[in-house]
Amino acid sequence: MSNQVISFDYVLTAKGGKVVDASSKGKPLVFISGLGQIIQGLEVILLEMQPQEKKTVTIESKEAYGVYDQDLVYKVDRSKLPSQEIKIGDMFEVGQGEQYSPVTITAINGDEITLDGNHPLAGEDLTFAVEIVEKRPATAQELSHGHVHGTGGCHH
Numbered sequence: 001m002s003n004q005v006i007s008f009d010y011v012l013t014a015k016g017g018k019v020v021d022a023s024s025k026g027k028p029l030v031f032i033s034g035l036g037q038i039i040q041g042l043e044v045i046l047l048e049m050q051p052q053e054k055k056t057v058t059i060e061s062k063e064a065y066g067v068y069d070q071d072l073v074y075k076v077d078r079s080k081l082p083s084q085e086i087k088i089g090d091m092f093e094v095g096q097g098e099q100y101s102p103v104t105i106t107a108i109n110g111d112e113i114t115l116d117g118n119h120p121l122a123g124e125d126l127t128f129a130v131e132i133v134e135k136r137p138a139t140a141q142e143l144s145h146g147h148v149h150g151t152g153g154c155h156h
Contacts, residue, residue: 004033005148006046007133013123028133029146039064042128054131061123067121078111086113 007028023029031045031133032036041063049055061067078084082092086105088143093100094115142149 003035003138003143004047005134005136005138005142006064007135008046009131009133010130013129014099014121020121020126032138032142032146032148035040035146039126042130045128046130048076049130049132051132051134054059054129056127056129057109058125058127059145060125061121063121064124064126066123068118073106073114074117075112075114118135 003111007030009023009028010021011019011023014020029038031043033043038046039059041059041114042057044063045059063078075086078086086101086108088105088108089106091102095101101117103117104120105113106116139149
């Protein structure tokens with residue numbers, strides 16, 4: 001199947017039914033299938049759906065933000081951080097050259113800071129209530145630019 005531009009409304013809940021994210025009323029999320037723009041497990045479901053179809057699905061962690069990887073949790077000295085004014089939950093990027101990864105501060109023990117490179121939702125099964133707003137084939141220009149043009153997408 002060719003790459004599709006898919007517009008959809010959603011409400012994302014994590015364990016315990018806590019709402020983590022949602023599209024704004026009248027502003028669906030728009031993406032091009034096949035480009036890795038949304039989590040794989042959800043994309044597969046959306047490709048099977050038709051406009052105006054609604055569905056609630058649970059995506060296992062391995063098809064969402066991955067399983068939790070303890071190897072991505074490590075400790076650094078406070079002096080290595082970009083700011084000395086920090087608190088648990090702060091996020092920033094670490095790396096060199098063009099290789100940067102986001103990390104979250106998960107513990108502060110004096111000058112020993114624990115960083116977690118996992119996505120905040122890694123290891124969690126996610127439930128999405130979705131409704132397809134619109135589907136259409138992506139244009140050659142959208143594919144070459146790697147993003148949607150027009151209503152709900154990029155304008156340039």
